[in-house]
Amino acid sequence: MPNHRIPVWPRGPWGRPAACSGVTIASAAATCLTAGPLRLIAGLALLAALAWAVSLLLQRAQFDAIVPVTGLTLVFLVLAGLGLATVRSLSVVPTALTVGASALAAAWAAARFPAASRPARAARRGARGYIALAGVLVFAIAATLAVRYAAESATADSSQASSLAVWAYPVGDQLHVGAQQPDGHGAVLLRIVVTQAGATAATWNNILLEPGQAWEAPALTLTGDAPVRVVALRAGTVVATLSALAGGLLETRRAAVTKMAVPNRPRPANAVDYVAKLGSIDSTHAGRCGLAVRPVTAAP
């Protein structure tokens, strides 16, 4: 029934370009000005408007137009992204403006240069066509539910396989101690003890970590070369330990040169250079020499 066409709003040669332009302008403005879920919808609408404009330009109203329209939209994203990156303008506003301007240009180019013989639009869908559409709808629902179910399954497995994390890293002269309980586990009550040369330097009791919650202690200042050990206990059982034989890391940052052993040798640029010059060295020897010199990384 080729003469039966689905009435498409808006009609007329300028109707669809105008509608496409309206969607483009509104979504581009919303993309630049909003945040949150509205931003997500606006961004997706802008991309859809671009695809719509491409479909207008291609002058193909058939179902198979979905293929070149999708492909050309991807091509546009690649080429436009390369262009924006080349002029170092990869940010939200230039990207939205580029996509929007291109969509407007494509839509109005399609209106300005219509095809000599516009192909017929899709024929009327009879009852059987709607059965097919129902199948597509069921597919979409089933796929969405399947992905959602898989996501929940993966998240549960991932959470159960995660472990308690404990850290103690130096920043300048201070030691930052913290812990994090992953999602999927119950709340945990921790006790964290920091010792230096066998003596307790700090203790934090009754640290309650809910699932997914992190805890960080106030920065701890340590002095001296003695080894530092951080122990996390849960109901008296050690669940994590961190140890550093070179407890003088923090202190030696202030006086790296004076801490160096073997003064008769020229001072190397760093301790690893120094170790390399010493040749083979085991950890005991290194410890006696006091080779730990300075922490190299500071937290931002």
Add this chain to the structure above:
Amino acid sequence: MTVPKAAPPAAERVVVPAARRWRWRRRAVPAAGPRGWRPGPATGLAVGLAFLADGAGVAALAAADAQARTGGSGGYPLFWAGIALMLLPSAGVLLLSREGRAARLAVALGFGLSLYLAKVVYEPTAFTFHDEFAHYRNASNLLASGQLFGYNPLIRATGYYPGLAVATDAITRLTRLPVYASGLILIGCARLTLIGSLFLLTDEILQSPRAAGTAVVVYAANPNFLYFDAQYSYESLALPLTVLAVYFLARRAGRNPGMLATASGLATGLAVVATHHITAWFLAILLLACAAAAWLQRHPVRVLPSWLRRRRGTGATAPERAPEFLPLLPAAVTASAALAWALAVAPITVAYIGPVLSRAVQQGLQLIISHRMSRALFANTGQAATAPRWEDLAAIAATLIILAVLPVALVRIRRARLPVLAKLLAFSSLAWVALLPLRFTAAGQETANRSSEFAYLGIAICFAFLVESLAGSSRWRRSLALGAVALVFTGGVAVSWNYAQRLAPDYRLVNGSAIVTPDDRALAQWMLATLGPGHRVATDAETGLALGSLGRQNVQTWAEDGARVWLIFYPPTVNSQVTAEIRRSRVQYVVVQEDVLGLPDGVTRFDDSEPALYDASPLPAASLAKFGSSPLFREIYTVGSLRVYQVSSGEGP
């Protein structure tokens, strides 16, 4: 870009001497009239049921993966049930039914999309395959700096092909979606483009929607379709665009694609050049060959010798035939752009691909000369589970079917009046045959496997042509063809992915050095948030994936940095070798994954390039414990089996 769907031009139809050559003619698939959705007998029901089965298949695969995550044993039957649900109804509609063109295209798209969702439900929350981590790094580099060609320690060459990253960047910036979600949308659209373009391309050159549907199902049988080309990777985007570019330029003889289609093909080719190296070269070679063949067809007297002219039916006595479209401009632009990009922008590509190809050639020659095989087919390479025997048999049967179909199809295609592009694509399937022996070599296996996604374009054309020509008018022949195609598809899925890794991993059971675990991700995020990006890290390969991508750290490897990290990890004490390598590679952090101790002998532990003498024997526990007893290292983080040591005196990069 209107493509009138008419019968082949009269000049083409009248000149074929039926006695001598097989003549291609359009089969009795009912014309769709208007190229939209024309309901025929039970049209909607068949299409609806195919989509319904696709949805059920995706649900079955999700259930199979969930079973695998909980350690259940019913995962594999569910997996194959899901695959069967996707394949059989869709293939039935595409091969057996008398549906219209649009209905077949819709079913083909649903089939391709459901197979893509098989990868999505495998791990719907995060990237999980090796290459995905590398490309995540490219995208995050671009999002963070806004500059192209950022450093990528995982696969450095990928940073010089930023097409995927810039497209992801655009979606991410416009929608504020995370990179993972943007990547899913992007690759999902690419999958639709691939399936749809292949359908439309085959329909255009063979003039048969049924043949187009057959080509789609056969192409989906390529071993890399299910998972590898569904991952977030540059090839997953470039390959669909390549097929799209070919579709834009492919026309039956006597018709030109038009200016808009040519411009679209040109733009698509340029996008491919900026996205993936081998795909761009494939497209450039294909277009150049097509242009050369079309040019030869237009200038037969001056170029071809007389015997060839007579044989080819050209020359003064040959019947007139409408000249082929000469894609000179797209071929020249794509080829020169690909060459210029490889030379000026990404010269690293040669160093990246060259060793792989040279090793493949070397072992291939050894195989030919000395008949020495360095790899056994279907060998268990250390994974926990082995594939059932029937899967191996299906893979062998699929190979034999393809080997049986190709000669027959190619002989017929050579004689048929098909566009040059169709013939070139069909004969490119011989590359698959030529590379088949490389599967008996350890180094060549990857080359043979990675060529599948290209060679199967030709194989799909051959199958489509043969099925349509031999089985088009006979229902039982079409049913036989459906059986053969289903077997080829089953064989392709059977060899698609390591059997033990075909279903989602149970993170609680697997070795942490074999996959990226949640603890790896937690560590990577902690390092990025606390220590900042760009630190030089020595660790094992899998932990390095998480740190190099999610953590944006500069993980040291032999392939990318020349770092010999195995010299840091294997010695049982912190000796001069360890410190020298730390100094040479300027390592700042050493990350120890204690699960490495559980890896079997013969499997690389810290770097894919580590010498075999290191991994030939068990790794002593002291090799990993030494960092905790040395004052050169400060332990700063622990989670699960991971421990992070700060090198007390390393140098910054």
